[in-house]
Amino acid sequence: MSAFDRYLHAVLVRATHEAHEDGSATTDAHHLLLSLAADQGSTAQRVLAAAGLDRAAVRAALDREFEHSLSVVGVSAAAYDLPRPSRGDRQPKLGASARLALERSFATARKKDLRSSHLLLGVLEAQVGTVPRALALAGIDRAELADRVRQALDSPDQ
Amino acid sequence: MSGAENPLPHDPADALAAVAALRRLADQLEDAAVEQAMRAGWSWPQVSEALGVTRQAVHKKHAKRLIAAGVQLRRRGNERV
Numbered sequence: 001m002s003a004f005d006r007y008l009h010a011v012l013v014r015a016t017h018e019a020h021e022d023g024s025a026t027t028d029a030h031h032l033l034l035s036l037a038a039d040q041g042s043t044a045q046r047v048l049a050a051a052g053l054d055r056a057a058v059r060a061a062l063d064r065e066f067e068h069s070l071s072v073v074g075v076s077a078a079a080y081d082l083p084r085p086s087r088g089d090r091q092p093k094l095g096a097s098a099r100l101a102l103e104r105s106f107a108t109a110r111k112k113d114l115r116s117s118h119l120l121l122g123v124l125e126a127q128v129g130t131v132p133r134a135l136a137l138a139g140i141d142r143a144e145l146a147d148r149v150r151q152a153l154d155s156p157d158q
Numbered sequence: 159m160s161g162a163e164n165p166l167p168h169d170p171a172d173a174l175a176a177v178a179a180l181r182r183l184a185d186q187l188e189d190a191a192v193e194q195a196m197r198a199g200w201s202w203p204q205v206s207e208a209l210g211v212t213r214q215a216v217h218k219k220h221a222k223r224l225i226a227a228g229v230q231l232r233r234r235g236n237e238r239v
Binding site: 025066069070072073075083085086088090128129133 | 167172175178180190192220226
């Protein structure tokens with residue numbers, strides 16, 4: 001098992017945990033982003049943090065996207081005051097958006113060259129969906145952020 | 159230009175995102191509402207009929223979670239068939 005395999009495994013475990021906490025049946029691309037933002041010490045996490053995106057900021061951006069997308073059809077999640085449901089032990093499955101993000105990541109480099117930054121790039125390259133909408137609402141320039149990730153990849157300490 | 163003023167969003171991205179968000183909200187509501195009903199003593203057939211899905215579907219989706227949470231579930235014998 002390579003260092004990257006171990007890193008990928010840890011990212012997926014954390015993303016699955018985020019999905020479970022969300023009560024989501026699937027681990028989605030935005031759960032990968034939460035996981036990448038929470039990882040301490042990786043290049044992906046450093047680039048995100050430099051853009052003001054620690055885990056809490058990503059969570060806030062996602063919550064805002066959720067509220068905003070609902071408001072477009074006149075719905076407010078805050079209008080429902082049901083108790084927080086108990087979470088079961090069922091493990092979320094890898095969802096379509098997370099699968100696409102991983103495929104994009106793996107397409108950017110040879111397997112032995114894969115780094116945390118490639119995972120982040122795979123998530124950031126989605127043109128549509130929850131992640132780009134959340135980042136746009138948070139005032140983040142996604143293309144510029146992706147450029148910074150690529151610059152970090154090219155720097156010698158990688 | 160706000161889509162909130164119009165019941166039908168003009169931007170397809172907004173409309174599609176609303177669908178995705180509504181599904182997530184519906185899932186969250188279902189988890190909370192089914193748990194609330196079962197804690198209030200509803201039976202699986204009642205909950206499934208109220209949701210408009212089969213008893214098998216609602217049982218498969220929620221039983222393990224509610225048992226793990228210690229919710230007292232109504233026995234099979236008490237249910238309407």
